[in-house]
Amino acid sequence: EAKRLKCGVYVFNQQLDKKNARSAMIGKELNHALEKGEFSLVYQPQIDVVSKNVIGVEVLLRWHNEILHQVSPYEFIPIAESTGAILDIGNFVFEKAFEEFEDICNEIVKNNKKYTQANPFRLSINVSILQLSNENFLSNLFDLINKYDCENAKLMLEITETLIIENPRKIGTILEKIRQSGIEVSLDDFGTGYSSLSYLTKLPINELKIDQSFIHGLTTKKTNLTLVKSIINLGNSLGIKVLAEGVETNEELMILKNLKCQFIQGYYFSKPLNKTNLMNFLKEH
Numbered sequence: 001e002a003k004r005l006k007c008g009v010y011v012f013n014q015q016l017d018k019k020n021a022r023s024a025m026i027g028k029e030l031n032h033a034l035e036k037g038e039f040s041l042v043y044q045p046q047i048d049v050v051s052k053n054v055i056g057v058e059v060l061l062r063w064h065n066e067i068l069h070q071v072s073p074y075e076f077i078p079i080a081e082s083t084g085a086i087l088d089i090g091n092f093v094f095e096k097a098f099e100e101f102e103d104i105c106n107e108i109v110k111n112n113k114k115y116t117q118a119n120p121f122r123l124s125i126n127v128s129i130l131q132l133s134n135e136n137f138l139s140n141l142f143d144l145i146n147k148y149d150c151e152n153a154k155l156m157l158e159i160t161e162t163l164i165i166e167n168p169r170k171i172g173t174i175l176e177k178i179r180q181s182g183i184e185v186s187l188d189d190f191g192t193g194y195s196s197l198s199y200l201t202k203l204p205i206n207e208l209k210i211d212q213s214f215i216h217g218l219t220t221k222k223t224n225l226t227l228v229k230s231i232i233n234l235g236n237s238l239g240i241k242v243l244a245e246g247v248e249t250n251e252e253l254m255i256l257k258n259l260k261c262q263f264i265q266g267y268y269f270s271k272p273l274n275k276t277n278l279m280n281f282l283k284e285h
């Protein structure tokens with residue numbers, strides 16, 4: 001028994017060492033990734049369930065490093081958060097997204113009657129806790145908004161619940177300033193956090209984004225269906241729009257439609273696309 005245990009611990013330690021070595025490598029490579037131009041952005045369309053109109057896109061970061069090759073943001077974002085690199089990387093995401101969106105706006109959004117000031121195209125950007133609580137975040141953001149003005153578009157920030165729970169008062173103040181400047185807020189990965197629901201009525205939140213882990217089992221797991229149904233009902237009764245992410249099949253779409261979910265995003269409609277492919281997608285939809 002003891003022998004087996006020792007062996008198990010050894011294997012476990014070995015795996016842990018490997019993981020730590022990779023994390024360290026990622027952290028090191030991340031330090032030069034911006035200057036080497038290793039980051040790019042892709043955009044995933046978000047669709048209105050009833051009209052099938054594209055309501056906007058979520059901006060997703062991509063990293064290709066010469067040694068590590070393609071690294072998933074699920075892996076490198078937490079490391080960038082722990083080293084602080086997320087601040088510069090986050091600035092890059094905003095600057096690049098606004099820069100690329102200028103063409104998208106001029107060539108597509110402006111010429112499509114679907115998008116108006118009352119019904120604008122949404123550019124949705126993920127924001128980490130460190131970014132949002134940084135003192136320069138809002139002024140940088142307002143500078144960008146003034147530099148690139150697109151009449152029939154609006155900015156939406158995707159933030160996670162944990163961010164709010166850690167410092168509700170400070171985040172509340174920042175979110176209030178964000179709301180006053182016409183920027184909307186989507187609560188990302190909804191359902192995976194601590195579910196202290198009281199802030200939903202207190203904070204200016206415009207959308208609940210149901211995490212894809214609940215959508216994938218929608219047709220097979222009864223608990224997923226129950227949970228998704230109650231999130232949609234919660235949103236509908238509070239007047240907060242609900243978006244389901246990770247929709248891959250027509251069956252999932254039909255269930256969400258019946259449950260009165262407003263928006264969806266997922267491979268069923270489109271994978272994340274680079275700027276050129278997004279522009280073609282938008283011209284066809």
Ligand code: C2E
Nearest residue numbers: 060061073074077093126127128246247248265266267268
């Ligand atoms: P997220 O915000 O929950 O984004 C959704 C993830 O699901 C994306 O992964 C997207 O590509 C993927 N996805 C979309 N539709 C489907 C589908 O139908 N099926 C499946 N299986 N997956 C789908 P991605 O691009 O790898 O991003 C992972 C996470 O990294 C994001 O999760 C987000 O938390 C974070 N992230 C990505 N870009 C940024 C960024 O610019 N800034 C920050 N702070 N975080 C980012």
Ligand code: CA
Nearest residue numbers: 058126158188
């Ligand atoms: Ca997101």
Ligand code: CA
Nearest residue numbers: 126160188189
């Ligand atoms: Ca997320």
Ligand code: CA
Nearest residue numbers: 189211212245
């Ligand atoms: Ca998610």
